[in-house]
Amino acid sequence: MKRYVQVIASHSEDGQVTPLAIKWEDGRTFDIDYVKEARRATSLKVGGTGIRYLVTVSGKDTYLFYENPKWFVEEKVVEMP
Amino acid sequence: MRRWILHVDQNSFYASCEQAEHPELRGKPLVVGGSEERRHGIVLARSLEAKRYGIVTAEALWQARNKCPDLIVRPANFRLYMKYSSLARRIYYDYTDLVEPFGPDEAWLDVTHSAYLNGGAEMIAQEISERIRSELGLSVSIGVSWNKVFAKFGSDYKKPDAITHINEDNYQQIVWQSPVRDLLYVGRATERKLHVLGIKTIGELANEPAETLLKCFGKVGGILQTFARGLDDSPVKAYDLESEGVNRIIKSYGNGLTAPHDISNPHDAKALIYMLSESVAQRLREGFVRARTISIGVRGNDLESYTRQTTLSMPTNSTSLVAEAAWQLLAANEALDDNHPLRSLSVRASDLSLISDPVQLSFWSDERVAARERLDNAIDDLRRRFGNTCIQRGIELYDDSLRQVDIKRDHVLHPVGFFYD
Numbered sequence: 334m335k336r337y338v339q340v341i342a343s344h345s346e347d348g349q350v351t352p353l354a355i356k357w358e359d360g361r362t363f364d365i366d367y368v369k370e371a372r373r374a375t376s377l378k379v380g381g382t383g384i385r386y387l388v389t390v391s392g393k394d395t396y397l398f399y400e401n402p403k404w405f406v407e408e409k410v411v412e413m414p
Numbered sequence: 415m416r417r418w419i420l421h422v423d424q425n426s427f428y429a430s431c432e433q434a435e436h437p438e439l440r441g442k443p444l445v446v447g448g449s450e451e452r453r454h455g456i457v458l459a460r461s462l463e464a465k466r467y468g469i470v471t472a473e474a475l476w477q478a479r480n481k482c483p484d485l486i487v488r489p490a491n492f493r494l495y496m497k498y499s500s501l502a503r504r505i506y507y508d509y510t511d512l513v514e515p516f517g518p519d520e521a522w523l524d525v526t527h528s529a530y531l532n533g534g535a536e537m538i539a540q541e542i543s544e545r546i547r548s549e550l551g552l553s554v555s556i557g558v559s560w561n562k563v564f565a566k567f568g569s570d571y572k573k574p575d576a577i578t579h580i581n582e583d584n585y586q587q588i589v590w591q592s593p594v595r596d597l598l599y600v601g602r603a604t605e606r607k608l609h610v611l612g613i614k615t616i617g618e619l620a621n622e623p624a625e626t627l628l629k630c631f632g633k634v635g636g637i638l639q640t641f642a643r644g645l646d647d648s649p650v651k652a653y654d655l656e657s658e659g660v661n662r663i664i665k666s667y668g669n670g671l672t673a674p675h676d677i678s679n680p681h682d683a684k685a686l687i688y689m690l691s692e693s694v695a696q697r698l699r700e701g702f703v704r705a706r707t708i709s710i711g712v713r714g715n716d717l718e719s720y721t722r723q724t725t726l727s728m729p730t731n732s733t734s735l736v737a738e739a740a741w742q743l744l745a746a747n748e749a750l751d752d753n754h755p756l757r758s759l760s761v762r763a764s765d766l767s768l769i770s771d772p773v774q775l776s777f778w779s780d781e782r783v784a785a786r787e788r789l790d791n792a793i794d795d796l797r798r799r800f801g802n803t804c805i806q807r808g809i810e811l812y813d814d815s816l817r818q819v820d821i822k823r824d825h826v827l828h829p830v831g832f833f834y835d
Binding site (some may be wrong): 379381 | 436548550648
């Protein structure tokens, strides 16, 4: 399933969008450490097409999609201990 | 100079868009169908899996279900398909500005001048195919050749997800051995006539004496032979990215509708004619043109159809004049009773001239014409601000089932044609 999430992002003067943090539905916030890649891609798991960000959150890589105007992840971002 | 033309064909486009958006539908027999309640219940597009069951485009959904009981029917979602169509087109524009769309799911690309930048035409074809798969989740088949007709042939030759290169060395084996029907613009009727002449393959068409073809088909015969010989030199015409590539020089405006129920009385017929004329005339005004020829298309519930047309003394874009002309055509040709109920009607306006073109006024010009134009403008303005159904004609309210139909908004036409010069 697509899980729509709240995202804090920076929008630069030239229109570049960089996600900074993901706010989970239970109120927790996960900072994005790096954006390793940003490109248009289809989600093979949940369908649709958007700008796919390969981001690192707490040391783990995950995909974050910007399907204008909503953001979604394909699964849980990270398991907290 | 040798050209490099690609023809990109998005396989099972509408159905593939549904599968790209809903991965759980991948690998399942699926069709996109019209609304059965509104009697548009036919197959519009099929997934690859549905094709295997022998389901064909335009058959009724119940027939399709008979062939495949597990068939998934998705309602048409044109906004989604247009989104994918325009995203695909944006990919093409990364390789060339010469992109000519042929409907929402096909396009020609002239990469003659950009091929060397990208490692050759075949490399571009491969890259486009891979990008469409990874970025949009769709598959394409691509034909590569030196002319548009063979490029199109190539994209049809092997499907899905294939690249076919038709070059000077292989066209006689690949294209010429194929049945004439596979050539662009050879339809059922032309095929039958060619068969009578003993022409079964594209190669035979290419080598037939030109006089025979000219005698049987006129000018078109010569064109078809040019196509078959690979001598088509028509350019790939560039279209504006912003207009989503559907804008060509517009030659006519038309709208048609299959009514929710058969039309068997003058009231319903008149209501539908007015609705269609309203949309056509509104689009004429938005395009800053007037039309001189008004035609109607009529399809009875026996599915037989015909068209009739009339020429006006003066070009017009007034709703009431378009509607009156269309109505007179219909009333002159149909009894509009239970003996021959009508299934669908269409209204078309052609022979266009710009609003700014001078118009020959008559000595006995009617004051009311100007008043009607002002009325039309006022209505257009209201509709622009509050939507197309905010103001309707009394006659349209006669038929309850038509009340919620917004012809102008719901019907985007995609002009498609090869011979548009």
